[in-house]
Each structure stands twice: as C-alpha cells, then as structure tokens.
Amino acid sequence: MASAEDENQGTQTKVLCVGLVCLDIVKVVTHFPVEDTDQRCEDCLWRRGGNASNTSTVLSLLGARPEYLGTLARGPYLQFVQSDFEEHGIVSDHCPVLTQGACPVSLIILNQASGSRTILHTNKNLQELSLDDFQKLSLSSGQYSWIHFEGRPNVEEIRKMLLHVEEHNSSCEESSKVITSLEVEKVDRVAQLRGLMRHVDYVFVSKEAATSLGYTDQQTAVEGLVSNCRDSAAVICPWGEKGASAKRKGSPAVTSPAFPPEVVMDTIGAGDTFNAATIFALNSGKDLGESVTFGCKVAGAKCGMMGNAGLR
Ligand code: ADP
Ligand code: FRU
Numbered sequence: 464m465a466s467a468e469d470e471n472q473g474t475q476t477k478v479l480c481v482g483l484v485c486l487d488i489v490k491v492v493t494h495f496p497v498e499d500t501d502q503r504c505e506d507c508l509w510r511r512g513g514n515a516s517n518t519s520t521v522l523s524l525l526g527a528r529p530e531y532l533g534t535l536a537r538g539p540y541l542q543f544v545q546s547d548f549e550e551h552g553i554v555s556d557h558c559p560v561l562t563q564g565a566c567p568v569s570l571i572i573l574n575q576a577s578g579s580r581t582i583l584h585t586n587k588n589l590q591e592l593s594l595d596d597f598q599k600l601s602l603s604s605g606q607y608s609w610i611h612f613e614g615r616p617n618v619e620e621i622r623k624m625l626l627h628v629e630e631h632n633s634s635c636e637e638s639s640k641v642i643t644s645l646e647v648e649k650v651d652r653v654a655q656l657r658g659l660m661r662h663v664d665y666v667f668v669s670k671e672a673a674t675s676l677g678y679t680d681q682q683t684a685v686e687g688l689v690s691n692c693r694d695s696a697a698v699i700c701p702w703g704e705k706g707a708s709a710k711r712k713g714s715p716a717v718t719s720p721a722f723p724p725e726v727v728m729d730t731i732g733a734g735d736t737f738n739a740a741t742i743f744a745l746n747s748g749k750d751l752g753e754s755v756t757f758g759c760k761v762a763g764a765k766c767g768m769m770g771n772a773g774l775r
Pocket of ligand 2: 486487511512513515517568732733734
C-alpha cells in the first residue's frame, strides 16, 4: 500500500534545477596548507557537488520533489553521481550522458579551524546543456512548478530556455505557470547574465557578483539590482555572515540576519543551500521576507554540520 509520503510525491509538482553537477573531493585539514609542504589530512570525502546539484539535494532534504538537469560525462564518476542523485530521490533521467568530455572535478580544502572552503575546480571540456536538451522536458504536463537556472557560461542557450518557458507561460492558465529563478554567482559572467535578469521571477545574486558591480552591502545591492528585473520580479542577495536581503520591484526591501551555528564546520554549498531553502519557502507560498529568513536559517544550520544530511 502506498504511504502518505508516496502519495504526496505522486501529486506534488517538481522543482527543476538546471546547471552543474561535479565531483567534489573534499580534503579536511586542521589548518590551511603551506605551499610546498607535505601535510596529513583529517579526512578525504567524495561528494556530489555543483551549484544546481547541491540545490536539488537540499530541496529534497526539505521535502520538495526535485529534478536535476545538466550534462553528465560517461566515465569513471558517472555511476557515483547517478546513484547519489537516486539515493537522494532526485530525478536525473533527462540528463544527456555525453561520450565526449570529462566530469568536472573540484578539489576542496575544508579548513576545520574556520569552516572555510577553498575550491580548486577543473572543467576542461564538458559541453553545457542545449535548448534541444531542455525542450525534451514536457512543460505542458503541469509537473513543474518552478525551474531554477544556475548561470552557467552557456548564457545564450539559457536565454533560449527562458524564452521557451515564457512562451509556455503565456499560453497557459495562471495556476499552471512555471516560476523561474536565475543564479548570478560567478564574477566573470555577471555582465552577460545581467541581460537574463528580466526574463525570470527571482534572481539570486551572490555577494561576489554584487561586489564586482561596486555594491558594498546587501541592501544597496538589491535596491540597485532590482532595476534589471521585470515588474513584480525580485532580486535576492545572500551576504555570508551578514545574512541576506531581497527586494521585489515596487515593494520595500526585506532583510534577514544570518543565524550563526555554535561552530562553523563546513561552508561548502552555503549559497546553494540558501537558494534551495528560499525557493522551497517561496514555492510553498511564503512571502519574500519569510522566505529569505528561512533561507538564512537553513544555510546557517548547514554551516554548523558536515555535509547537509543533517538538514533532513
Ligand atoms: P556562498 O556559499 O555562495 O559563498 P554566502 O557566503 O553568501 O554564499 O552564504 C549564503 C548564506 O549562508 C548567507 O546568506 C547566510 O545565511 C549563510 N551563511 C554563510 N556563512 C555563514 C556563517 N558563517 N554563519 C551563518 N550563516 C552563514
Ligand atoms: C559549492 C560548489 C561545489 C562545487 C563548486 C563549483 O557551491 O557547487 O559543490 O565544487 O561550487 O563551482
């Protein structure tokens, strides 16, 4: 007999996360290494990483029904990545598996003394997702309530995907419309991604991206950046230990403090966790202020634990 949870999974709409999955090799150290020394590590962990992939994980842990979409590489890490998606109840069936190119890998130095993470990322040649891949999803089936896009280098393809969602939304009833969000994180893509902001309902702009545009705090960042958004869309800006601010066009800005854990243990994917929890709350009907506060609470809790399994 199906449990209440199974039945809920059957009717619950999905949140789709489009972007990167990679292998994170996490080296846990007691202090940051000195160049050209030979240091012992406390631990070495393999984790499924990548912003969209991490966001889908946290959505699943919070009780949403996530799907991940991005290119996968045939090769030694494919099974690890696919089984980890499956273990977390994340659908990844629509991901193209490419024979050319290798799975991106991050070597991450996680410093126990501070919880800081230093990421050394390699992505030599894995092709990004195309519009053709994206169009294989059936938006008209009503199974997706939200699509979150990580701002990857394939900006023009993402633009086409967003236009495809806009076209779908313009031809269906209000209740079947898909909400969209975009993450603008990497500093070297800000200029290009800025042009996509008017095509989505929510934009997550990282502290680094906002700083690169000359903003020195989260409030002035959202006040300024919201001018790039369309009417009634919102911009959301997490700012590390300072928490996060958000502003919907035409409404006052809202701010949440951070919720620091007793000990900061692991900040890998804090931003991805914040995005996931904020999306989860907004998708459950919470207002912008409540959602950003929930995002900060969940991200703060995540920083106080190793990995994110404890969020379940
Ligand atoms: P990223 O991981 O992308 O660098 P941020 O550092 O901006 O992202 O953090 C995202 C969110 O995580 C913040 O808005 C905050 O709520 C939470 N957070 C990050 N670092 C801490 C911390 N040291 N203590 C409490 N919360 C934190
Ligand atoms: C964390 C993360 C890691 C990954 C890296 C890619 O936000 O997604 O999991 O290695 O960033 O930039």
